[in-house]
Amino acid sequence: MLWTHTFIPTLKETPEGAEIPSHVLMLRAGMISQVMAGAYTYLPLGLRALRKAEHIVRQEMDAAGAIELLMPAISPISLWERSGRVEAFGEVLIKFAVQRPGRKVHMALGPTHEEVITDLMAHRISSYRQLPVTLYQIQTKFRNEERPRFGVMRTSEFLMKDAYSFDATLESLNESYEKMYAAYCRIFERCALEYLPVEAESGPIGGDASHEFMIPAENGEDTVLHCRDCGYAANQERAEIGTRDCSRPDVPEQPLxxxxxxxxxxxxxxxxxxxxxxxxxxxxxxxxxxxxxxxxxxxxxxxxxxxxxxxxxxxxxxxxxxxxxxxxxxxxxxxxxxxxxxxxxxxxxxxxxxxxxxxxxxxxxxxxxxxxxxxxxxxxxxxxxxDLRNAEDGDPCPRCSSKLTQRYAIEGGHVFKLGTKYSEALGARFLDHAEQQQSIIMGCYGIGINRILAGLIETNHDAHGIIWPVSIAPYEVLLVPMKTGDEATMQAANRLYADLQAAGVDVLMDDRDARAGVKFNDADLIGIPLRIVIGPRGLKDGRLEVKWRWEREPSMLPVEGAAAAIAEWMHHERAGSARFRKARSIAAD
RNA sequence: CGGGGCGUGGCGCAGUCUGGCUAGCGCGUCUGACUGGGGGUCAGAAGGUCGGAGGUUCAAGUCCUCUCGCCCCGACCA
Missing domain, CATH: 3.90.960.10 (YbaK/aminoacyl-tRNA synthetase-associated domain)
Structure with a gap:
């Protein structure tokens, strides 16, 4: 893609109202634009990153055996009345009525899809032979957030991958759950996100029935407690506190x-x-x-x-x-x-x-x-x-003799063993081996796609802009011809551009007739992982300049064979983000 | 829903307390010239219902009332 052909409205100054890094940088990099509180337009650059995250999620869901479908955003309010969630959601559920000839139809915008999918299965599943099955979709969700904030982190309309498992037995549910859990780990790894699966409140099934996938970040809205020694991790609502020293200090009692x-x-x-x-x-x-x-x-x-x-x-x-x-x-x-x-x-x-x-x-x-x-x-x-209180930093770990550390985090995903709550409410039953009617045992599994982006930027940026890993970056390579008026420069740039595209690399060429400073600053801001500079200076020696976004200094590469070498780097980096991880771990020290 | 802050050319802000002439500044945009490896220089130009409504006044961006929107903190969050 050519810079002059696409639409990347970068901002030199921070817009009023944006405070945390991910919000500021997504606005400044021309990824998003606010339409109203809690609703954003994804501009071309932002959309590309969103699609990359979506693609990884889809691949891993498919690999885990989940089957994709697509449910509508609108659904009849009656479905929500049957599950009792009209009351449970309250104002968060966006409800409205439309006029049809001679009547009004009441509906809701889906904040999640348990009701819709359970109703579907109630009609289509009748035998244990049809189970287990896990279905998923990637779809826009609507929640009337009382207080949208932090850019795309908490919005009233957002993109979510939601999956639902249907099993005949608890053992089978556990297997479905484990598959999703493992898929989530792979997804966060491929997105090059630091993540922490934590125990969360488990509801009716109890025990080890719910985990949140947390992205530790200073500006996270959630609090998690983590033991660095034994690995115990839980959100604050769930976190247990180990044995405390409750002996009374040896001080004299005062009179009442x-x-x-x-x-x-x-x-x-x-x-x-x-x-x-x-x-x-x-x-x-x-x-x-x-x-x-x-x-x-x-x-x-x-x-x-x-x-x-x-x-x-x-x-x-x-x-x-x-x-x-x-x-x-x-x-x-x-x-x-x-x-x-x-x-x-x-x-x-x-x-x-x-x-x-x-x-x-x-x-x-x-x-x-x-x-x-x-x-x-x-x-x-x-x-x-x-134990009646929230765990805090420094409290004893419930699993070992160490202490808990408190961290802030962004909830990126949630896996949950639902049990039969919805299948009972909506009559989703099947006939088992013994010809007995049973309610289907369900699990639900969500990932906030937008939060993958926000979480990445929140944890990977510097004073100049975003630092993307190749797997999520809107483009993998940014090609910067230094002098658009110079024929030799443009010839070399165009050729490399074509060669990289032919080699399957996502390449953006900054073909603007702008000064070096403008191009370099925008390059840092939008954070494309590999920057390639072609100019008369290097071309004299048949070389071009390459710099990873996380590196300070560029290095030189012969023009001959550059496309193949870069394509090879991208191939490796796409899969494991090895260079990105190494650089980030060094930066963290 | 409670507390606080903010709405002034495309963006960021000053001016409002203490009413007064053609509403300023920086960035961006457009034209031309020079320039060309980290937001360059010069010359010229376009662009504003001061969020909206009502009121006070000879006079309102500025004072009063109402209202809409946005942001932050808190409460809330299947």
Missing amino acids: HKVATPGVSTIEQVSALLNIRPRDLIKTLIYEADGRPIAVLLRGDHEANEAKIRRAAAVGELTLAAPEVIEAVTGAAVGFAGPVGLAGKLPLYADHDVRAMVSAVTGANEADAHLTGVCPGRDFTADHFA
Whole structure:
């Protein structure tokens, strides 16, 4: 492709509103253009990168035995009512009605396709002989994100590969799941992405039933906990905490004392007023667990983990109690609850770390007052001790004796053993060996194609621009003739351009009549992995200049045989990104 | 949904607090000349409903009211 024939509107300055590197660089490199909050046009360069990612995903899905199909973005709202997800999704589900002669048809834009595909299988699968099967599509999804942000990372319309497995038995589901898991590893590797599969909340099947494929990145929206020694990795919602030292420090207990704290209710306010650390407080949260109030006690600097609380209390539904309920239970407004005197009124669930606290500060269960010198065991007794909080950096690993490291990450993919949730709701059953009706056991597997690009740029760029690996780069080679007016230069450039194309290399030639600085700066910005400069200077000696985007200095190559040599490099780099990986790992040190 | 910020030629910004003449600057664009290996120089030119509506005033980019959009933080996220 010739630069002057395509459309690459690069930007010299950072557009207002773009903050993180991937967003800034995709805009500046002329890959995307914003249409509205959460919706972007993919310009030619961006589309090419997107297609490359899509191609890798498709190849690996096919290789793993998944079968491609394509479902519509629109579907009848009735399907979503049957699965109960109209309520579950709420405003995130984009719903609308269209007028047909004499009636209105209600529909939704698919945020995912469990309902559509399960309905399909309900009609077309009837026997165990038709199972297992895994189907996938690469399709645009719609979610009315409450807060779209970070460029293409969180948008209301995005490209997703979603796959669904259908099995007759749990063992078979596990096999389908393993195949997808392995395919995901290959996909992220081929995209040259650093990735971390982490355990995620597993829903109805429990156990090892859900993994997220995380791309560690400073600007990631998710938090993961990772043990570098044993490899344990989980998202923050899921991460367990190893055995903690809960012994009480050998300090004298203070007497219980009530202090006036008018209008001071948050952890920050109380610790500032009393000149103590947040960790010296006991945070008392009142939840409604299946409709009954319970109290959850945490150290002041810790965060509640509702999944853990739900498990510890063995309940299904868990929500923070409404202010009226809190007042009725504790006798004080929100922000002044405390465990002292609460025992017997409702169950007290305490996090393990509370056990080690001496002379803590808590709410006094009366307006505008807190208690100091509160000692667990002496002043109140918890009914249960459990792991109830989010894991944090430095917490003990649950699998070995090491410590967990906290990292931010972008969720690039998710694999999930669904079980029979949708097949039961939508009547997708089959007849087994024993002529018994069974619900099909399902799994679902998603990859955000746009996030592959955002994740790559987020983790591979420098002050000048993007650094693409060959496998995803919009073009593999950028050919830069230094002087478009010089006949010898253009002859050599055109010939190399044709030879590279003939050798199957994706080549872009910057044939603009522009100054060297302009071309070089744009080259760095759009990040094509290999830059080839042809100019009168090198041509005198029959040589041209080659430079990988991640290298500082160029090297010279004879014009004779250059096309073949470059094609060979590309062939290797496409497959394994060996040069890219090596350069990036050196840069990381 | 709560908190904060921003809307001024294609892009990035100044001007708004303290109302006042033809609304500036940089980049980009166009024409011509010189130039030609990291955003070059000179000469000339085009291009703006100051997000929108209403109001105050002799006078509004600037003050008031409403409204639309965008960004960030938080809450939320099958």
